[in-house]
Amino acid sequence: MPPFARTAVRLDDDDDDHLSVHDFQRIASLIGKEVGIKLPPTKRLMVEGRLRKRIRVLGLSSFDRYGDLLFRSDGGLEAELPFLINAVTTNKTDFFREPEHFECMEKVLVPKLLEARRSERKPLLKVWSAASSTGAEAYSIAMLLADMVAQQRDFRFAVLGTDISSDVLDQGRRAVYPADQVVPVPPAMHSRYIMHARRPGLRPEVRIVPELRRLVRFERLNLMDAAYPFDKDVDIIFLRNVLIYFEKQDQAAVVTRLVNHLRPGGYLLLGHSESMIGTSVTMRQVAPAVFQRV
Known part of the structure; x- marks a missing residue:
């Protein structure tokens, strides 16, 4: 057993145990x-708050022992990195x-x-949710397109969701969500695409219908x-709402790589707080935070 695997303590009850500035700086540099x-x-x-649960799972006694695992043990970082990223x-x-992006997609882009x-x-229309998290965006896209197909019946579609976190990808594949999370889904779509448990528990959950799940695929991708x-x-x-977490040079590189996956005339949708400023990609803005490859 490695020297850092000691008897666990309840870190959430230990106000004296904290992630050191030095180890945080190393973690921040590593994640960047x-x-x-x-x-x-x-x-x-x-x-620090997000790592407490992970430290308990590992049976470690303190943040210092977690730092030992990451930075002062052979092979510890390689094994732990996916879990650190998830955390x-x-x-x-x-x-x-x-x-408004979904309205634009329905009325203009498609x-x-x-x-x-x-x-x-x-x-076949291909739509990619490039930071899909737990899949809410990908399934929102699929609901909208499924409604359009039902009305027009003149195209097919496939949705890809990608993310760096394997945990959220697993949830996307399961397509199970707290009932209160699907409140923004329009009522007509809710009745067509969301299933409710016959006996809801104390925390009711819902699931996306299998017909829609089959049209959405989730894969792990590091945008870097x-x-x-x-x-x-x-x-x-x-x-x-992804680029805001990246440095400027990384923003430009990610946008350039993604635009290269668009067909001519395809569209890139960014968060309303983001922009294409600072990138060398030639795009035409067609709506707020909506850009077309030319």
């Missing part, structure tokens, strides 16, 4: 290098978040994409990778 996410000093208590990455997501491919019989192993004829890419 591996996944591009900025962890300024103001995030130290947040990181410190932020996974804020909602169904139909920033709803009709224009279909018009450009009118010579094809039932073209030099290349992405996915199709290069994607019609729409959602990259919303």
